[in-house]
Amino acid sequence: xxRPKGSPNKVTADIKxxxxxxxxxxxxxxxxxxxxxxxxxxxxxxxxxAKTIPNQVAVSVAHSFNMGDMMARAxxxxxxxxxxxxxxxxxxxxxxxxHDISAPNKxxx
Numbered sequence: 001x002x003r004p005k006g007s008p009n010k011v012t013a014d015i016k017x018x019x020x021x022x023x024x025x026x027x028x029x030x031x032x033x034x035x036x037x038x039x040x041x042x043x044x045x046x047x048x049x050a051k052t053i054p055n056q057v058a059v060s061v062a063h064s065f066n067m068g069d070m071m072a073r074a075x076x077x078x079x080x081x082x083x084x085x086x087x088x089x090x091x092x093x094x095x096x097x098x099h100d101i102s103a104p105n106k107x108x109x
Contacts, residue, residue: 003009008016027033038045077083
């Protein structure tokens, strides 16, 4: 069956506990080791701080709307007398397909 989804495996949990223990022994009660590190090697200190910040945040957003109402509002906006005209469509074809450039221009001499 295995462990529940999302729970750390035993080896990972044991390693984290050992690192935590070693950190507390080396760092001392008042954090003198980290303070010294911050003073002497700020790039390493801030790198450690950055690694403690979660790189993913789970967010859940619940929102609902009435599609029929939204469509009616959109149509009303389109039908409004002050609605601006639709923008012109840009011809996306390559230039040689837009105009027949194979035939010489009569005005060219």
